[in-house]
Amino acid sequence: MPPTERHIDSALAALLHKRVLFFTGKGGVGKTTVASALALAAARAGKKTLLIEIGDNRRAARLLGLPAHPDSSNVLQEFSPALSVLSTSGTAALEEYLHLIIPVKHLVRLLVDSRPYQYFVAAAPGLKELLTLGKIWYEERRKDADTRQPRWDLLIVDLPATGHGLQYLTMPRAARDTFQDGVIHREAERIATWLQDAETTAVNVVTVAEELPVSETREVYRQLADTMHLPLGLLFVNRVHEVPLSHAFLARFSFTEHDSVPERQLAERIVAWARTEATLTEGQEIHFQQLRQLPLPLVFLPFCFAPEFGFAEVESLSLRLERALRQETSGHKPRTKRMTKSTTAS
Amino acid sequence: MKDFATVLDSHRILVCVGSGGVGKTTTSAALAVWGALHGRRTAVVTIDPAKRLADCLGLTLSHTEATPISTEVFARAGLTPTGTLTALMVDQQSAWDATVAKYAPTPEARDRILANRFYQGLSQTFAGSHEYMALNTLATLVYSDAYDLIVLDTPPVRQALDFLEAPARLQRFLDSKLSRWFMRPVVERGWAAFSFANQTTAMLLRKIEEATGISTLGEVAEFFTAMRGMFEDFEVRFSRVSALLASEDTAFLLVTSPEAAVLKEAEGFRAGLERMEIALKGVIVNRVHEQWQATQAQTLDTKQITTQMRRRFPQVEAGDIRWMVKNFLAYQELAKSEALRLQDFHRELSSSVPVVAIPLLHESLADLQGLTALHRYFVSEKRLKTA
Numbered sequence: 180m181p182p183t184e185r186h187i188d189s190a191l192a193a194l195l196h197k198r199v200l201f202f203t204g205k206g207g208v209g210k211t212t213v214a215s216a217l218a219l220a221a222a223r224a225g226k227k228t229l230l231i232e233i234g235d236n237r238r239a240a241r242l243l244g245l246p247a248h249p250d251s252s253n254v255l256q257e258f259s260p261a262l263s264v265l266s267t268s269g270t271a272a273l274e275e276y277l278h279l280i281i282p283v284k285h286l287v288r289l290l291v292d293s294r295p296y297q298y299f300v301a302a303a304p305g306l307k308e309l310l311t312l313g314k315i316w317y318e319e320r321r322k323d324a325d326t327r328q329p330r331w332d333l334l335i336v337d338l339p340a341t342g343h344g345l346q347y348l349t350m351p352r353a354a355r356d357t358f359q360d361g362v363i364h365r366e367a368e369r370i371a372t373w374l375q376d377a378e379t380t381a382v383n384v385v386t387v388a389e390e391l392p393v394s395e396t397r398e399v400y401r402q403l404a405d406t407m408h409l410p411l412g413l414l415f416v417n418r419v420h421e422v423p424l425s426h427a428f429l430a431r432f433s434f435t436e437h438d439s440v441p442e443r444q445l446a447e448r449i450v451a452w453a454r455t456e457a458t459l460t461e462g463q464e465i466h467f468q469q470l471r472q473l474p475l476p477l478v479f480l481p482f483c484f485a486p487e488f489g490f491a492e493v494e495s496l497s498l499r500l501e502r503a504l505r506q507e508t509s510g511h512k513p514r515t516k517r518m519t520k521s522t523t524a525s
Numbered sequence: 526m527k528d529f530a531t532v533l534d535s536h537r538i539l540v541c542v543g544s545g546g547v548g549k550t551t552t553s554a555a556l557a558v559w560g561a562l563h564g565r566r567t568a569v570v571t572i573d574p575a576k577r578l579a580d581c582l583g584l585t586l587s588h589t590e591a592t593p594i595s596t597e598v599f600a601r602a603g604l605t606p607t608g609t610l611t612a613l614m615v616d617q618q619s620a621w622d623a624t625v626a627k628y629a630p631t632p633e634a635r636d637r638i639l640a641n642r643f644y645q646g647l648s649q650t651f652a653g654s655h656e657y658m659a660l661n662t663l664a665t666l667v668y669s670d671a672y673d674l675i676v677l678d679t680p681p682v683r684q685a686l687d688f689l690e691a692p693a694r695l696q697r698f699l700d701s702k703l704s705r706w707f708m709r710p711v712v713e714r715g716w717a718a719f720s721f722a723n724q725t726t727a728m729l730l731r732k733i734e735e736a737t738g739i740s741t742l743g744e745v746a747e748f749f750t751a752m753r754g755m756f757e758d759f760e761v762r763f764s765r766v767s768a769l770l771a772s773e774d775t776a777f778l779l780v781t782s783p784e785a786a787v788l789k790e791a792e793g794f795r796a797g798l799e800r801m802e803i804a805l806k807g808v809i810v811n812r813v814h815e816q817w818q819a820t821q822a823q824t825l826d827t828k829q830i831t832t833q834m835r836r837r838f839p840q841v842e843a844g845d846i847r848w849m850v851k852n853f854l855a856y857q858e859l860a861k862s863e864a865l866r867l868q869d870f871h872r873e874l875s876s877s878v879p880v881v882a883i884p885l886l887h888e889s890l891a892d893l894q895g896l897t898a899l900h901r902y903f904v905s906e907k908r909l910k911t912a
Contacts (some may be wrong), residue, residue, distance in 0.1 A: 207546010207787070236787060340545040392546075404619065423848055432838065445830065446837055448817050449853040484855040486784055486862030494582050 191504035194412055195221055197381050198319055199334045201348065203399065204385035205392045206340035209417040211238045213385045213480065214337040216497035222261035223501075226332040229318060230264045231349070233311055233339055237266050241245065244490040256474040265318070269307020272314035292371070309367060316370050319379075322433060341395055348374065349407060381412030386470070388416060388463035393470060400473050414475040416467070418482040422453075424462040429454050478503050529879040529903045532807045533559055536768065536776040538667065542798075543780035544790045548811040552780050553678035554582065555896040559903060561610035563597075568611045568666050569675040570659065580891075582612040584834045591786040602893035611672070613662060619644035620658040664766045680837040783813050795873065804810035804860050808880040810867060815884050825854060 194200065194217075202214040204285060211232065214507045218230040218239075232239045237248070240256060248254045253271035257263045277287045289498045321330040339346030351371035355364060374380055382403055386396040396414070396480060403409050436444055469478060533539065533556065541553045553613065560567035568583070568591065582594055594610045604668055630636035659677070666675050757817050769775060777798060781791035791808075827850060834846045871880060883902050886895075 205546055206544060207782070211786075236790070242786075299839055351833075391550075422852075424845055445817070446834060449830070449834060449849050452853045452856050453849045477538075483860055488859050 182484065188194040189452060194331045194381060194383075194504075195224055195413055196353055197333070197380075197412075198379040199315065199336065201336045201338055201350075201380070201382045202385055203338045203344040203382060205395045207313070207388045208385050208392050210340075210385045211242060211337050212493060212496065213353065213415050213417060213500075214335050215239045215242050215493050216500050218262055218328065219494060219497040220501050220504075221335065222259060223497075228262045228333045228335060229331045230258075230262065230335045230337070231266065231315060232264070232266050232316070232337045233265060239420055240264050240266060242488075246339075267311060267314050269309075272310040275314065275317075277369060278513060286370035288360050308347045309354050309363070309370075311353060312347060312370050312374075313366060319373075337464045341399055341502055344398065345402060348403075348409060352407075376420060380410050382409050383412040383415065384475070385415045385417055387418045388466035388470075390466070393466045396470065397473065400475065409509070411475060413478050414470065414473065415478045415480060418472060418481045420456060420463060420482050422454060422457045424457060426454065427456055428456045431472075446519045527877055527879055529807050529881050532776055532778075532879060532902065536806070537674060537774040538663075538678065538776070538911070539674070540770070540775060540777050541677065541780050542679050542777060542794055544787050544794075547780050547787060549780045550678050551891070551896070552778075552809055552899075553676050553812065555608055555899040556678045556778075557674070558893060559900055560676070561594075561606040562604065562897070562900075563606045564607040564611050565673040566611075566671065567591075568613060568672045568675065569676040570613050570615060570662055570666070571678045572615050572659065573734070574772055582610075596846060599893065604893060604897065608673070615659045615664075620661065624661070633692045638896040644657060653744045660766050663727055664769075668765075705863070712865065751831065777803055778807045778809060779805055780809045780811065782811050783867055785866060788866055792873060805874070805878055807878060808874065810880065810882045812885045813867075813882045814856060814863055817857060825852075825857065827854060830854075 200214075200217070201475045202210050202217075204210045214232075218228050222229045230239055230304065237254070240248075240254075243258050243264060245256045245258060248256065253265075253267050253275065255263060255265045266483060272292055274287065275290070276285070311434065317330075318331060319334055322328065323330045335348075338347055350510060351374060354367035355371050384396055384399055384403075386392045403411060429450065434447060467477075478500070480496060480503065483492055531626055539553075539556055541556070542547050543549050553569055553571060555571035557567050571582075582592070591611045591613045594612065596606070599606050599610075625638050626635055627640055660681070663675065663677055666672055779791055779798075781787055795805055830853075831846060831850050834850060835841075835843065838846065867880075867882070872878070881898060881902050886898070
């Protein structure tokens with residue numbers, strides 16, 4: 180059961196005490212940004228953190244300003260002593276896995292280069308997803324060669340957009356049921372058990388206060404909680420607009436006829452953009468209500484006006500995230516200044 | 526320079542590609558409504574539409590049948606289409622089941638397949654099925670000859686090319702030598718069924734067999750044996766789909782937003798299509814913030830504007846005025862940087878590709894009127910000024 184009415188402080192502590200945090204959500208809501216921001220916050224809190232991104236887009240690596248790399252997948256780059264970023268994909272994970280079960284390097288090369296193998300991997304549905312999870316699990320259990328301590332305190336996984344992302348999480352169970360015996364069955368069984376362990380794992384959802392992402396979030400919640408029975412973490416509401424002025428107040432701005440034209444046009448534009456921002460802010464309310472019906476703690480993150488969203492922005496978002504996580508949650512909403520004035524602006 | 530509307534009017538298949546979250550589904554619906562209003566028998570194949578969009582298209586969310594949108598629905602929005610509009614949703618499970626029912630040699634075989642664990646995994650959970658099924662639906666529509674315009678909304682994959690390569694992948698997989706992998710002989714004789722010159726490879730493949738378990742191979746083999754007809758037919762269909770996607774009848778349209786990360790991916794889509802020798806026929810940029818004319822020419826002086834605003838609205842608190850000015854300038858900065866990025870993006874495009882910029886709209890788009898409101902941008906296309 181996810182926490183409902185609880186202090187986010189404990190929720191943050193609880194979150195950072197896990198071993199693996201998954202991030203899922205509709206494409207375009209800022210999953211990678213939020214996952215990267217949390218990774219920075221975790222590293223600041225002294226956790227040896229590994230941020231894992233799936234696929235070969237390397238969005239997180241780019242966001243953190245890591246140098247480009249000739250390989251597109253299975254790249255491990257150190258951002259700081261406390262934070263590394265791994266880009267991985269199923270194909271790379273399978274090769275690595277084969278190296279583990281077949282200790283002779285050139286034999287693996289032979290196999291991987293053979294046509295049947297390539298067809299099999301490209302077309303066998305679900306194999307890549309399963310192996311990617313296997314790779315994550317392997318990193319979770321990895322020990323430091325010298326100290327024999329776990330290599331990472333915390334793994335943060337940026338899953339692909341919702342539909343594909345959930346397939347990663349359902350894959351172990353599907354594979355366990357599909358493969359009756361043998362190594363894959365056993366591995367899948369182990370990974371499925373590990374995913375369902377609330378002590379180690381939490382699946383977090385990222386959304387924005389818009390119709391499509393919110394309805395998808397409700398659907399995802401249903402699947403994660405009711406169908407897949409996975410342990411859930413927090414629900415991050417990204418790009419929240421906040422306006423200190425109400426729409427009613429802004430509606431009272433009016434323009435007299437005898438103005439010099441350019442100056443009046445500018446004033447009109449300024450008021451129009453304030454109204455736009457107020458419309459966006461007020462339009463969010465209905466979506467917040469929908470999200471509050473889910474038994475997940477909500478964390479609100481602000482809309483960022485930055486022309487270029489780069490490392491500085493992620494860093495500042497990660498500080499905001501820490502602050503937000505220290506406040507109370509579940510139902511807290513951004514405060515809007517009540518306009519009680521009755522002046523007519525004209 | 527072709528205008529965007531000409532592109533829409535001169536192709537039979539429109540394929541929308543782009544990253545997730547850029548409004549691909551809404552854009553696909555708007556294109557389909559355009560087709561219906563311009564006298565064409567239109568079908569839109571969509572994946573996971575939002576509830577309100579589904580409602581406006583008359584779809585219920587568990588609907589996978591082709592659903593014609595009635596003239597009453599159009600009339601309520603004040604529209605009188607000269608063509609028709611039919612919406613379909615791709616639902617992989619029922620699409621696979623229907624396919625199995627169609628191809629299984631006997632009812633017993635059909636039931637065996639539907640109960641086969643390999644098949645269940647393949648159709649329910651396994652990734653990639655979506656692409657196969659969406660293309661399968663496309664092929665069915667194209668060859669049914671019931672439509673003059675088909676709009677295909679692609680799954681929200683980061684790699685559009687996954688989607689485009691699905692037919693080729695499946696075809697390679699079904700390459701006759703390979704399908705033999707999954708036929709009875711494999712189960713009976715193990716990997717010896719392969720005529721491998723290289724014994725080492727055979728030995729390694731045995732390793733994989735040990736890993737997966739014999740019983741699985743048995744089920745896989747059963748599935749492929751029983752469904753041989755389907756796969757042979759798939760092969761034919763997909764080679765036709767591939768030919769279709771590459772034909773003059775098809776226009777690939779790239780949907781994007783002006784955000785830096787999204788545009789970077791859009792650039793990847795563009796380059797990827799080029800590599801596959803698929804011509805990009807148009808670009809739609811959603812959610813563009815509009816710049817105020819004056820900000821293009823001059824830097825705005827915060828202090829001066831604040832003073833002007835305070836003179837104009839003396840009763841308003843200074844703090845509120847300051848916030849309004851700050852908010853305006855922040856949006857202007859955003860708009861300016863978007864314009865610059867779009868210019869860079871535009872430079873990479875061939876000059877014949879029309880680019881439509883759709884401003885951030887705050888009214889709801891999820892109804893026929895909202896979708897029709899987008900049409901003015903298809904016609905009076907704003908050409909982006911390249912510096």
